[in-house]
Amino acid sequence: MSENFMVVDFCSSKIVLFLAELGPELKIKNWTPIPVDQDTIRSGQIYNLENVASKIRKGIEETTGKSRYEPADVYIGFSDPEVEFLSSIGMAACGTPDNPSEITEKHLDQAITSSRAVKLEEGRVIVQTIPVRFDVDSKTDIKNPKGMLGVRLEVKSALITAKKSSLLNFKRALEKAGIYAERFAYQPVAEIFELPSEEEKENGILIIDIGRDLTNYGVITENKLQLAETLPVGGIHINKDLKHYFNITIDKAEEIKKKYGQLTFSETEDSEYIDLNMGSMKTNKIKRDLLVKYISERLSEIFEFIKERLIQNDLKDKITFIKITGGTSQIEGIEKLAEKIFNITAEVYTPSREIEKLTGNYDIPVLNSLCSSLAILLFAHRNLTSGVSYSADLSVMKNVKGIFKKMFGK
Numbered sequence: 001m002s003e004n005f006m007v008v009d010f011c012s013s014k015i016v017l018f019l020a021e022l023g024p025e026l027k028i029k030n031w032t033p034i035p036v037d038q039d040t041i042r043s044g045q046i047y048n049l050e051n052v053a054s055k056i057r058k059g060i061e062e063t064t065g066k067s068r069y070e071p072a073d074v075y076i077g078f079s080d081p082e083v084e085f086l087s088s089i090g091m092a093a094c095g096t097p098d099n100p101s102e103i104t105e106k107h108l109d110q111a112i113t114s115s116r117a118v119k120l121e122e123g124r125v126i127v128q129t130i131p132v133r134f135d136v137d138s139k140t141d142i143k144n145p146k147g148m149l150g151v152r153l154e155v156k157s158a159l160i161t162a163k164k165s166s167l168l169n170f171k172r173a174l175e176k177a178g179i180y181a182e183r184f185a186y187q188p189v190a191e192i193f194e195l196p197s198e199e200e201k202e203n204g205i206l207i208i209d210i211g212r213d214l215t216n217y218g219v220i221t222e223n224k225l226q227l228a229e230t231l232p233v234g235g236i237h238i239n240k241d242l243k244h245y246f247n248i249t250i251d252k253a254e255e256i257k258k259k260y261g262q263l264t265f266s267e268t269e270d271s272e273y274i275d276l277n278m279g280s281m282k283t284n285k286i287k288r289d290l291l292v293k294y295i296s297e298r299l300s301e302i303f304e305f306i307k308e309r310l311i312q313n314d315l316k317d318k319i320t321f322i323k324i325t326g327g328t329s330q331i332e333g334i335e336k337l338a339e340k341i342f343n344i345t346a347e348v349y350t351p352s353r354e355i356e357k358l359t360g361n362y363d364i365p366v367l368n369s370l371c372s373s374l375a376i377l378l379f380a381h382r383n384l385t386s387g388v389s390y391s392a393d394l395s396v397m398k399n400v401k402g403i404f405k406k407m408f409g410k
């Protein structure tokens, strides 16, 4: 019998649980989305641990049908604007110029471990180490250096660092719910690896996932991870803007955003005003062009910020395609706004291809708001099936063994 594994993805508006079977195919056994409010989880951080733990405990019962359940492996998906993405070089000496030796898994581990030897701010830990490119002596950009003869192996790694305290809170919430977890996966990393096709990753792609409180984004060009970050702005900020400008409640703002939110306004097709049906109490009508303006300003701010980050990292001209996803990507015309700002072709991405990859009886709706959780699920499966242990430095554990295997399946 195959072992089960579990994914607990902490989004801003919900926690998503997946129970799946660990085999060559990714078989879903069950799944449960758990809605959470802003007093419970905000901007990627737990604000009410007891509440999170009890919701997860109930979620686990619902997902597994058991009150006590211990899956073999648990992955925690998370996203946090305080995560930092660093590039670092590591190396391993393999032989002498007169006597170059064969590069083994041990050398790869050594090089990757040395790339992790960076000085971090107090309280910060490396959550994920992703080898991005290898060089052996004068040969650069080698996909798989194992077995080659060389003197000096160099690796460029992407390091994802996060605040230890926020990771420990996720871990604690799960422990209180009865499950032990030590594997973390940062949502933008999982999304940029799992959502695009191989061709898109080669040609250069930017993925933007706009959720409730946060926006995740990641870049891969020439099949190499270039950037993965989180911005503390999301759909809730549109609601706050609409509340402020139209003098309406947050709930009404959410409602009209979903119902009428759009980024193109046609004077000939659309009526000038939207009737809010609120009686005579408060604002009863809002101007449609103003709604477009306010939504557009907030989304432009997000896109402009990301564009600036691309320019700073010399990536802007290396991207040929943008995929926009997350709940907020459902605002009509969002891809047109992105195209205008980035001057790159953009599309709204719905995860039907990811869902097709899953087998099992549990129908998962094709929703943009599930993209990060599906990406974490696929990422976890890929990691586990290639036999990798993927731990954050929460204790003394520094486990990089097998990372190479995970990356290339070799």
Ligand SMILES: Nc1ncnc2c1ncn2[C@@H]1O[C@H](COP(=O)(O)OP(=O)(O)O)[C@@H](O)[C@H]1O
Pocket: 011, 012, 013, 014, 210, 211, 212, 213, 214, 234, 235, 236, 254, 257, 258, 259, 261, 326, 327, 328, 329, 330, 331, 368, 369, 370, 372
């Ligand atoms: N049809 C819609 N139009 C505009 N915004 C939407 C729509 N549906 C959901 N949203 C927004 O999407 C956000 C939630 O996105 P989601 O990806 O589920 O969040 P998270 O991943 O942060 O939990 C909310 O701000 C919600 O208002």
Ligand SMILES: [Mg+2]
Pocket: 011, 209, 210, 211, 212, 326, 327, 368, 369, 370, 371, 372
């Ligand atoms: Mg989301």
